[in-house]
Amino acid sequence: MEIKSTPLKHCVLVQVVGKLDSSTAPALSEQLKKITKDGNYRIVLDMSKLEFISSAGLWVLVNTQKACKRFNRGELVFSEVPAKIYSALDLAGFIHYYKLFKTTAEAVGNF
Amino acid sequence: MKKLIIPASFASLEKIRDYFSRAAYEAGLDEDAVFDVQVAVDEAASNIIDHAYEGECESEIECSYEILTDGLKLNLHDHGKPFEPDKVELPDIISDPTRRKKGGLGLYFMRQMMDEVSFSFSGDGGNDLTMVKRRRPKV
Numbered sequence: 254m255e256i257k258s259t260p261l262k263h264c265v266l267v268q269v270v271g272k273l274d275s276s277t278a279p280a281l282s283e284q285l286k287k288i289t290k291d292g293n294y295r296i297v298l299d300m301s302k303l304e305f306i307s308s309a310g311l312w313v314l315v316n317t318q319k320a321c322k323r324f325n326r327g328e329l330v331f332s333e334v335p336a337k338i339y340s341a342l343d344l345a346g347f348i349h350y351y352k353l354f355k356t357t358a359e360a361v362g363n364f
Numbered sequence: 365m366k367k368l369i370i371p372a373s374f375a376s377l378e379k380i381r382d383y384f385s386r387a388a389y390e391a392g393l394d395e396d397a398v399f400d401v402q403v404a405v406d407e408a409a410s411n412i413i414d415h416a417y418e419g420e421c422e423s424e425i426e427c428s429y430e431i432l433t434d435g436l437k438l439n440l441h442d443h444g445k446p447f448e449p450d451k452v453e454l455p456d457i458i459s460d461p462t463r464r465k466k467g468g469l470g471l472y473f474m475r476q477m478m479d480e481v482s483f484s485f486s487g488d489g490g491n492d493l494t495m496v497k498r499r500r501p502k503v
Contacts, residue, residue, distance in 0.1 A: 274381075275410045276374035305381075307406045308469040311461075319462045337399050344476055345469060346457030 256284050263364040264295035266357065270302040273310030282313045289320040294327025297360040301333035306341050318351070328352065332360035368427040372413045372442070373420040380409045380427055384438055387429040391436035392499055400477035401436065401497050407470035408440050408493055416444025416491055435479070435498035443490040449483050 254271035265288050273281060288296060296317065314329065321327040330352040334342070342348055354360035368383045370376040381402045388398040409425055417423055426441040455468035475481050480496035 272378065274374070274377050274406055275413070276377050305402065305406075307403060307410065308473060309410060311469065312466060315461045315464070322462065337396075341403065341473075344457075344473065345455075345461075347461055350460055350462075 254280065256281055258284060258288060260293070261361060264297055264361060265293045266297045266299060266361060268299040268302065272305035273303060273313070274305065274307045275309040278307075278309040278313050281310070282316065285313065285317045286320075289317065294321040294323075295364045296321060296327070296329045297332055297354075297357060297364075298329060299332050299357045299360075300335060300338055301357070303335065303338055306338050308345070311341070311345055311347065314347070314351075330354060330360050330363060332357040369424050370427070371421075372417045372423050372425050372444075374410070374413065376425065377406055377409055380425070381406055383427055384429065387431070387438065388436050388497065391429075391431045391497075393436060393497060394500065397497055397500065401438070404474045404477040404481075404495055404497075405438065405440065407473045408495070411447070411470050412440060412442045412444065412491070412493075416442045416447055418445065432496070432498075435496060437494065437496045439495075440493045441490060446485040447483055447491050447493075 254269065254273060254277040257268045259266045269281060318329045321329045332354040333356065334353055354363065370379055384401050384405045385398050388401045393401065412425055413420055423443055429436060429438040449471060452471050453468050455472045456464045474495065478495040479498045482494050484492045486492065
């Protein structure tokens with residue numbers, strides 16, 4: 254799995270390429286923790302190149318959302334969610350609790 | 365069919381998913397069903413590592429499968445602590461994820477993705493997890 258993070262004017266854009274499972278989730282967790290520790294709580298996760306997600310990956314998203322939403326200081330949102338990843342998010346009951354954007358540009362523009 | 369015997373480490377997950385994906389294609393499952401199988405076996409193997417073996421270790425996970433006339437039957441075997449699925453609480457999938465208690469989601473995924481999921485523990489022999497995915501009837 255590859256993680257690219259790009260600081261933008263009003264948020265940080267994170268792109269995940271590959272598969273998010275128990276072996277790769279810790280690396281994403283570390284990267285996202287670093288971003289929030291640096292005081293960035295508005296994060297766009299571009300999922301266009303995410304090929305797989307397991308429950309271990311989903312918990313990383315939950316913990317990041319917790320850090321972002323604390324004191325209403327920000328939010329983690331998703332963009333370009335592939336159909337299979339959407340199904341997993343839906344099955345876990347996540348869909349109503351995260352903002353999903355069709356394009357990354359729209360997601361970035363939301364902040 | 366050839367068995368896959370692999371160390372109980374998270375680095376093995378991709379190989380386990382690939383092994384069962386090939387089996388699923390061989391069984392004639394469609395792409396969506398193959399993805400379901402990938403998720404189910406990933407969760408199954410992660411649970412074996414986390415719970416049966418209580419963390420990554422040098423013990424092994426044995427993977428095997430059987431092609432059925434209507435789909436795929438797969439098996440994961442470990443030599444760890446007995447797994448008691450009845451003791452796993454159903455996950456909360458309704459409330460705000462940031463307020464949920466962690467756990468149970470893996471087993472829930474397995475049961476949602478597969479047509480049959482069954483566990484057995486054979487004394488000195490370890491845990492056997494058997495799952496079945498059937499081909500969808502063509503419309």
